Amino acid sequence: MALLARSLRIVLAALLVIQPVLVETARAQEAAAQPAALPVAEEETYKPVDKDERGLWMDTEEGERQLKASQQVIRDPALNAYVRKVLCNLVGQGKCTSIRLYIVRTPDFNASMAVNGAMVVYSGLLLRTQNEAQLAAVLGHEYTHFAGHHGLRMFRQVKEKSAAAAWLAFTGIGLIASFSMAASLFSYSRDMEREADSGGLALMAAAGYDTREASKVWEQLRAEMDATAAVRNTKSRKDKNGGIFATHPPTAERVTNLAQMATANPGVAGATGLDSYSAAMGHWWPVFFDDQLKRNDLGASDYLLAALAQQGWSPWLLYARGELYRRRALGNDIADAEKFYSQGIEAGGELPELWRGRGLARLKLERPEDGKTDLNEYLRRSPDAVDKAMIAMMAGETR
Amino acid sequence: MKKRNLLLAALVLASLPAAPALAGWKLVPHAKPIAVAKGTLTVTPDADWNRWSVRPIKKGEVWTLDGTGLNEVYFVSGLIVGETLYRDADKKNRPLPTLTKGMTLTDIPEFFESSNRIALNTSLFTVTGVEPAKMGERDAVKFNYEYAVEGSPLKRRGMAIGSLSGGVLYLISYTAPATHFYEQNRAKAEAIMASAHY
């Protein structure tokens, strides 16, 4: 939604400045009198019909140009090819070729699709969907918004309501940054959300996925929000609209509706695409989790690790768990962290940071000799580490 | 826009005019020892700097040569267990990490990185080097970092020095745009760090 929201701001701001109020009111009435008649099947060839829409398209394209140049876009060809493959399976090769896909590195759960066919997938989404079917559920949902011209309809509604003032609140720091701000002001209608849920689920079924995975995406999000709240000793935000989830509240109603739809249209039972998903994410999960880990949300991070560990605690998952506890450092956390690193090493882990983490933990646990041995092992395995000088000092070596 | 930490708003958005005559900025003359951030941390700059009257936290202080968007030094003096590096502006949704008991020097770069990632709302933050150092007579850690704020093509670079005594943190960081500006004033920032003691 970032592209669209930003564009709305610019377009509407321009309208406010240039147009006297009366003219704008007249335009709004005109728009209200002529309900949108939008082509549905040929979405990728849709052309803006009036000046405002042309402005919207131009701004969206400008936004996409900025996004293209952003350091935040993950350009790894293998990861992009995989997500595109899932998307193309869903919407068909013909429609898929015109979609530009951008995977951006940011730890929030999100995906969006702009009116001009630019799709944005956050790395935080890829960390949270647990298999290919779940990813397909979200991509199908966003594609349905796009194919149904929901963004364009919202744009027209906003114009009609002259709710433009709200958009002036934007500061436009940047394309991605504006998203979280946009989210609190901008959301699809409930009807559009229902349409996107059912449309997405139909695409999933047609592509041969187990459609029960769709409701699980939102169930997992709710559970994660509970986990965050439990550790912070606050109230769970799962039933609260607003914040980053304003555009897509993970309501209990949504979970129930999706589960019912899945019963009616099950797709292929058991076809979750778990193996292909794990293979595609294997290299990236540690990176995405590291971003999550540094957000200081122990509840959610712990929840996500447990979810990733459903097929067993691999060495990197044990490492990540050790890092999580070592960084929190409350109560028995350091001792627990030491145990997790040890388990990772015993499970055959080869990541040098396993020894770094355990060495630092052991120093704090007043086991200096063991700690130094581990730190030296870390340096042996990772001689070019960015912190080699500091660790060498702690390991008691002469530099 | 959500109310954010003033320091970080400045980091991200602003290149404040730093003429000492303007309200909010006060000249810090060179070659005179000065206590910073309302604590015992004392430095002797080798150039004239400008101090911001706004304190991001009670124990924090911001200096610049010619605008925080171009060069910024942040001082923290005497942070204790439970306190945050910046103002905990959105404590409910995005709480900053707090200084914890038993922290050691290697924890300082991690604490700094996590605090900045959250306050700046970015995942494009990398620590690029960590080495032992001294702050006056005391053991310290010196580290380098790079980051970009989400949606902005501008890359920033920084270096920082941190020291712990009895679990209490003293820290100085220098941040500037990576191209040109960082190198331009690095020596002046290093002079501040080299003169620091507490």
Ligand SMILES: [Zn+2]
């Ligand atoms: Zn939606």
